[in-house]
Amino acid sequence: MFKRKKPKQHAGFRKETWQLTLLAVPAAVWYCLFCYLPMFGVVFAFKNFKARPGEGLFKNLFVNSPWVGLDNFSFLIRSSDMPDIMFNTLFYNVVFLITGIVIPVFLAILLTEVHGRTFSGMVQMILLLPYFLSWVIVGYCLYGFLATDEGQINHVLKIFGAQAVQWYQSPQYWRGILIGIGIWKSMGYSMIIYMCAITAIDRSLYESAALDGAGFFDRVFNITLPQLRTTITTIFILNIGSILTSDFGLFYQVPLDSNSLQPVTQTLDVYVYKALMQQANFSYSSAASFLQSSVGCLLLIISYLIINRMNRDDA
Amino acid sequence: MKDMKNRRFIYYVTVCSIIMLACLDALMLGGCSENTASDNDGDGIRLRVVTYDNGNVPLDAKKVIAAANEVSQQKIGVTVDLEFQPSDKIDLMMASGEYYDMVFTSSFVNRFDKNASEELYYDITELVREETPDLYRIIGDYWDCAKIDGHIYGVPTLKDMGSENMFRLNSDYFEREKGMKIPERMDFADIEPYLKAYKEDHPSEYPLEMSKGGAAGYLNFLERIVNPIVVIPYTAEGEKPRAIAFWDSEELMNRFRLLHKWYMAGYIHPDAATIDSTAADKTIPVRWGVAWKGYQGYSNPSDWGFNVKTSIYDGPYISRTSEQGAMFGICAACDEEHAKACLKYLELLGTDRKFRDILGYGIEGTHFEYLPNGTVLRLKTGQDRYNTRLYLTGSVVNASVESVSTDFLADPNQWEGVYEEYRTDGIYSRTNGFTYDQTPKEDIITALQAIYSDYAAELRTGTSDPDEVIPKMRKRMKAAGMDELLEDINSKLDEWIE
Numbered sequence A: 001m002f003k004r005k006k007p008k009q010h011a012g013f014r015k016e017t018w019q020l021t022l023l024a025v026p027a028a029v030w031y032c033l034f035c036y037l038p039m040f041g042v043v044f045a046f047k048n049f050k051a052r053p054g055e056g057l058f059k060n061l062f063v064n065s066p067w068v069g070l071d072n073f074s075f076l077i078r079s080s081d082m083p084d085i086m087f088n089t090l091f092y093n094v095v096f097l098i099t100g101i102v103i104p105v106f107l108a109i110l111l112t113e114v115h116g117r118t119f120s121g122m123v124q125m126i127l128l129l130p131y132f133l134s135w136v137i138v139g140y141c142l143y144g145f146l147a148t149d150e151g152q153i154n155h156v157l158k159i160f161g162a163q164a165v166q167w168y169q170s171p172q173y174w175r176g177i178l179i180g181i182g183i184w185k186s187m188g189y190s191m192i193i194y195m196c197a198i199t200a201i202d203r204s205l206y207e208s209a210a211l212d213g214a215g216f217f218d219r220v221f222n223i224t225l226p227q228l229r230t231t232i233t234t235i236f237i238l239n240i241g242s243i244l245t246s247d248f249g250l251f252y253q254v255p256l257d258s259n260s261l262q263p264v265t266q267t268l269d270v271y272v273y274k275a276l277m278q279q280a281n282f283s284y285s286s287a288a289s290f291l292q293s294s295v296g297c298l299l300l301i302i303s304y305l306i307i308n309r310m311n312r313d314d315a
Numbered sequence B: 001m002k003d004m005k006n007r008r009f010i011y012y013v014t015v016c017s018i019i020m021l022a023c024l025d026a027l028m029l030g031g032c033s034e035n036t037a038s039d040n041d042g043d044g045i046r047l048r049v050v051t052y053d054n055g056n057v058p059l060d061a062k063k064v065i066a067a068a069n070e071v072s073q074q075k076i077g078v079t080v081d082l083e084f085q086p087s088d089k090i091d092l093m094m095a096s097g098e099y100y101d102m103v104f105t106s107s108f109v110n111r112f113d114k115n116a117s118e119e120l121y122y123d124i125t126e127l128v129r130e131e132t133p134d135l136y137r138i139i140g141d142y143w144d145c146a147k148i149d150g151h152i153y154g155v156p157t158l159k160d161m162g163s164e165n166m167f168r169l170n171s172d173y174f175e176r177e178k179g180m181k182i183p184e185r186m187d188f189a190d191i192e193p194y195l196k197a198y199k200e201d202h203p204s205e206y207p208l209e210m211s212k213g214g215a216a217g218y219l220n221f222l223e224r225i226v227n228p229i230v231v232i233p234y235t236a237e238g239e240k241p242r243a244i245a246f247w248d249s250e251e252l253m254n255r256f257r258l259l260h261k262w263y264m265a266g267y268i269h270p271d272a273a274t275i276d277s278t279a280a281d282k283t284i285p286v287r288w289g290v291a292w293k294g295y296q297g298y299s300n301p302s303d304w305g306f307n308v309k310t311s312i313y314d315g316p317y318i319s320r321t322s323e324q325g326a327m328f329g330i331c332a333a334c335d336e337e338h339a340k341a342c343l344k345y346l347e348l349l350g351t352d353r354k355f356r357d358i359l360g361y362g363i364e365g366t367h368f369e370y371l372p373n374g375t376v377l378r379l380k381t382g383q384d385r386y387n388t389r390l391y392l393t394g395s396v397v398n399a400s401v402e403s404v405s406t407d408f409l410a411d412p413n414q415w416e417g418v419y420e421e422y423r424t425d426g427i428y429s430r431t432n433g434f435t436y437d438q439t440p441k442e443d444i445i446t447a448l449q450a451i452y453s454d455y456a457a458e459l460r461t462g463t464s465d466p467d468e469v470i471p472k473m474r475k476r477m478k479a480a481g482m483d484e485l486l487e488d489i490n491s492k493l494d495e496w497i498e
Helices: A015-023 A025-046 A057-064 A071-078 A082-113 A117-132 A135-146 A152-159 A171-199 A203-211 A216-240 A248-253 A259-265 A268-276 A282-310 B002-038 B061-076 B087-096 B112-117 B125-131 B133-146 B171-177 B188-201 B250-264 B336-351 B353-361 B380-385 B414-425 B439-460 B466-479 B482-497
Strands: B045-052 B078-085 B102-105 B154-156 B163-170 B222-226 B230-233 B286-291 B308-318 B327-330 B368-370 B376-378
Touching: A015 A025, A025 A057, A025 A071, A025 A282, A071 A282, A071 B439, A082 A117, A082 A171, A082 A216, A082 A259, A082 A268, A117 A171, A135 A152, A135 A171, A135 A248, A171 A216, A171 A248, A171 A259, A203 A216, A216 A282, A248 A268, A259 B439, A268 A282, A268 B439, A282 B439, B045 B087, B045 B336, B061 B078, B061 B336, B061 B353, B078 B087, B078 B336, B087 B102, B102 B112, B102 B336, B112 B327, B125 B133, B125 B336, B133 B154, B133 B336, B163 B171, B171 B188, B171 B308, B188 B250, B188 B286, B188 B308, B222 B482, B230 B482, B250 B439, B250 B466, B308 B414, B327 B336, B336 B353, B353 B376, B439 B466, B439 B482, B466 B482
Parallel strands: B045 B078, B045 B102
Antiparallel strands: B102 B327, B154 B327, B163 B286, B163 B308, B222 B230, B368 B376
């Protein structure tokens, strides 16, 4: 931000701003230590890692383990249902990409229109609360509703004389359930980001629009949404980077790893976990995450370039 | 004035950065310092021993180990740092090359055959004969299960070497109330009338214990080459053993069908495939068990609230897998001195009963007491604070036998009877000694494991109909290279037989 106030300066190190640059040091150190330094680990994906006990990691990795090229990726291709797994991963991520923007924006707009402070605070808190629950807890709470014998939903169904449903053996319902749960858990958190962006919008725009006779929808579509565009683009770009990564907790813990639900819950992360749970093979798991990260990185760069082309200001 | 502000600001930032770096340093050093625990410590050798425990580290472990160390220091000059680690931690430790002296290894946790064929363990073929002849003698024929290409890479723990599967029934209900007889042995299918009787009396309960892991030891009647996908059925003399996919075992399929029938009849909980544990529900009248003749641990009435009788339906099956139920492997990176110390320590555990009982049951008077007939009774403190299974800490046969209460005494010479039964009634594997090196086909096996886990829980709990599910699974597994794997195993098996 400070750069904008001194438009004549070029980006980079300047005598007047070096204290501010210094502020970035802790973050830079953190990124170096935990993100750039361990990057040599991609080597795992191309080696047949065999550790000899008592020898250092570097010697084990670089000297003791042979190069195997792309062999470590073959277990991903071996599975004949890789297309289904990829479909699930992309399907859920695209749905979450869209709903993860539309619903929180919608909620944020609604909430800023609420003027009662207590009420708005309470709604915010209720929406935010699920974000802090762990997936394991969410999974068991859901089990409380969906259990065949003791579950609340089947109790209600029985009252109306309907047959009890074996929820954990009925995959047809689970795409909806998983998407619902996923949105329920994350929407409060993303909503806060948009609410901050909305409060930063200049109020006088709304006032003058109201004076000119603009209704609620006119104001939303002509002021709020255009002003939010930068924030939405940023979030979109950030999320597209993890398009092949799925929330393991949502797809493994919430359905309690039920076998029948596998056709709708198997995403790439779940598959990798299941495949490697018994094997403890570092090379295979780094091959899988290398694939995820590189696809994510590629998409991120592409979408950044596209958006940059479309509007230089947003990106 | 502005200058001073700036200076103060810089001062703050610097201090903050230094504190942060110091914290990081402390973390890193803290992580490293663990490795130095197994150094020589003055007058004796200190060993880092890692054993397995699925999440329940005994509360009094430190005290008990200290007591054991006093004795072992005096007798052989060796002390241990005994750690209880869950299975995935041990796998990680092995895969990352962390240093240890001795580790729990077996056919089901920290797989011995895989690690030994990668030479992660010390070759003790010569050492054990020269340094610890007593240990070598007491293990006798069972050394075979620790051999890879004729070399010994581990020390088998003497315990129940075959697997016997049993039903544990509420005898108060079945015998006294219903007048049904519980025989000492029965067939798998014979349990049905008991389940039916209970269900008729208690329509809203589920008489057969079942959780997502399935019945305890449900694959024990097959020898597992690639657990649990490729198996070798026990064959009669003269028949040629062959590795087959598990679905080709007619016996296993019949059991899956029976379980499904029982599931549909309401004998098994409808959500069994998603339930982690049934331990909290004490009312279940029919449970599964894997133990040996005379084992009392399942039968303590004060644990269950009713008398329990066991009825064996399988076994004893004796194979490489069952013999490898518990072992210790010595780290390949050990120097000879440490390797010797490990063997000496295991020898002491295998020959000195008083010493063995410390690691097994705790401190005499605090955790357990000796009963007049020579068996051991765990005291309340012992049950709460040091209740670990015997095979995790060394020889089971050399430990005193446990009685579950003063008026329900165990036979102190129980093991002689058990080993006698193995000799007379044991069903022995014809392929004992055969190991399959999984490394070249690891990508296929990994893919197969993932497919298997898509169906396993529902198959073994009876939730799904095997005749419906197995064809689907077979199709997927064939596509992932099942035939290639079977062919490879069978050609290796043929070579081995010749």
